[in-house]
Amino acid sequence: MSVIVVGAGPVGLMLAGELRLGGVDVVVYEKLPTPPRESRGASFTRRTAECFDQRGLLTRLPATEPADGHFGGIPLDLGMFSEDHAGARGIPQFRTERMLEDWALELGVQVRRGCEVTGYRETSAGVVVTLDGPQGPFEDTAVFLVGCDGGRSTIRKLAGIDFPGPEPTRGFYTADVTGISTRRRRTGEDLPGGSMVMAMDLEGGVTRVVVHERGMPPRDRETLRFNHLADAWERLTGESIHHAEVRWLNCFTDASRVASLYRVGRVFLAGDATHVQPPAMAQGLSVGVQDAVNLGWKLAATVKGWAPAGLLDTYHSERHPIGEQLARNARAAIELRLTGADMDPVRGVMAELMSHKGAAEHLAGMLSGLGIRYDMGPCDHPLLGKRMPPDHKLTLADGTRTRVADLLHSAQGLLITTNDEYGQTAQGWTDRIKVVASTTAVAPDPALEAVLVRPDGYIAWTSAAGPANNLTTALNRWFGTAAPK
Known part of the structure; x- marks a missing residue:
């Protein structure tokens, strides 16, 4: 087995599907004998909806209503922005889990229920995991182990990873x-x-x-x-x-915690195993799904042998700050909402700030996930490191009209270009990325001739980058060395 995932909640199932799209064998172990019917979560953010859309999954969920924007109970007018920041509300978590499990099974994921992890040990070649199952104790081996097993994560505890945060008071x-x-x-x-x-x-x-x-x-x-x-x-x-x-x-x-490490050797954590906060924040499931989408293609690239050096390290460097931001925001929102009249002056200041578009857009970007920006190297172009809007429409060379989201269903990288020279440069990587020739603007900035999009939907390079971050450099950084001719 290439990867063992522990936990068959939304995060574990999303990760398993991502790994299978990357051509990797994966098994999911879940200690519960049957899928739960209760729903801890009942909504998800705009960016998480986009993640589902990128894999063709959003249409598998029931219709939803937009979630109102607020921070700590203070209304946030989402109508002032050009992009839709509204999340989806009213979908019970078990519906999301059922959809993701159906998708994962279609892709060939094994889901084994009633199996509880009791320990693991690392070897030079991988990880040996011990479990208790319906037929008694057994072992399984894999190259990597990922704990998606919730806030009381067994994998986190076995790995000795600290889970710091203030003690709950409410x-x-x-x-x-x-x-x-x-x-x-x-x-x-x-x-x-x-x-x-x-x-x-x-x-x-x-x-x-x-x-x-x-x-x-x-x-x-x-x-x-x-x-x-x-x-x-x-x-x-x-x-x-x-x-x-x-x-x-x-x-x-009201506990808000974040794990000190998202990776120890061959062991990774994702979802609530890395960050917990009050469910009233409606962020836990969403941030966890985004963890899975960030990690999945990187693990698959490593297993398949084309990952560049240091690619797996970017999982912690990119996602840990998001977890810290989530914990900070959760504590701030709870204090703002539940402290009583003593907080009224602060509420007044926050309400005034949130009436200004710039401040409101920054806050909305944190809450929706649309404000995430990863470090992609030299270049100050405003799109670099941000997610590629999945609804951006392209006209392909054959006249076909499509959306970026539809091109990401297979979880491959994309080079979208109006200039064939960039396409020729990328020929050594076409086993890992799709080269998409477009006759219309490749991105919201019409001046760009090309953008490189990672499998998780984030822009890794634009044609506005200088010599220090040219296309070949970006391809090597995110997709490894070119295949031999």
Whole structure:
């Protein structure tokens, strides 16, 4: 086996699919015997929707409604931007997982349930993983091991990776219920003193309710009962929801942590194994899926033997800062929302700043993921290092009209150009990238003659780069040495 992935949640399944697109054998081990029906997440960000679109997966999900923009409860007007920053709301996580598992199985991924990792050891050639399965203990070997096994990650603990962050101080109750008619509070309603309630629609008449009552401490989920949530809801709103039929009940805290390392030798972490934050931020699933899309093609390139030196190291260098930013933003948003009247002056300043387009666009870019910019080497072109807009339309040399997203379904890199000289330069890499001849603008900047796009959708080079970062340099940096002629 080339890669063992631990955890069959959205992140593990997305990663497995990415690896298979890269031509790599992969098995996913999941300790739960059957797929869960509960949904910790019920939305995802714009960039995550784009990641699904890049692989032809977005149309496999039910129709969604745009999520309202806010930070810490302060509204953010997304209508002031030229690009759509709105996320998708109302898709239960189990639907996303089911879609991703169907896709992964179609690609040839093995998903083995009821198998719990108990240990691993590295060898000169790979990793030996020990597991307990339905038929008892067994071992499996692979070149790489990836822990996508959640905030209490076994792989992270076995690898000895620190998971620093402040201890939680606040508790939240959440439940999916039917049979209530409470007013919808889709992004949450802030109440005097630092309390908050939320109610949003899921599919099939299910309502997700969340409650935080000022002073509510973190709670052990094993002792949580629905009356604890319903009593707090009634104290805060005056409404009784005690009669609801409960589909799922849980609790969470305001903890925000990020792993100190995303890689140790042949072992990697992704998703909640690397970063946790309150589910009310609606960021965990999204950032985890983006981790998977960043890591998948790099691991596949390494297994297939064409990865340039240091490519795997860019997973930590590119994604760890995103995890740190996520933890910081989560702590800031929770304090802003739940501190009470003492925070009103800060809320006023934030609301004023968020009315200015530049400040609002920076904040919206962090929340949507559209503001991510990776280091791609020398060149100050504004598109370099940012994601290629997947809806950008091209007219190909044969007259066909297509979108960039449709060209990324196979998870190969793209060289999109109106100048055949660039296409000739890239001929030694056509086993790893597609050369796309276009008769229309290759990118939102019409002055560009060519752009190089990585399999994860980020622009690795533009024709505006100087001699220090020419096309051959960029191809070598991201796609290894040219194939022999």
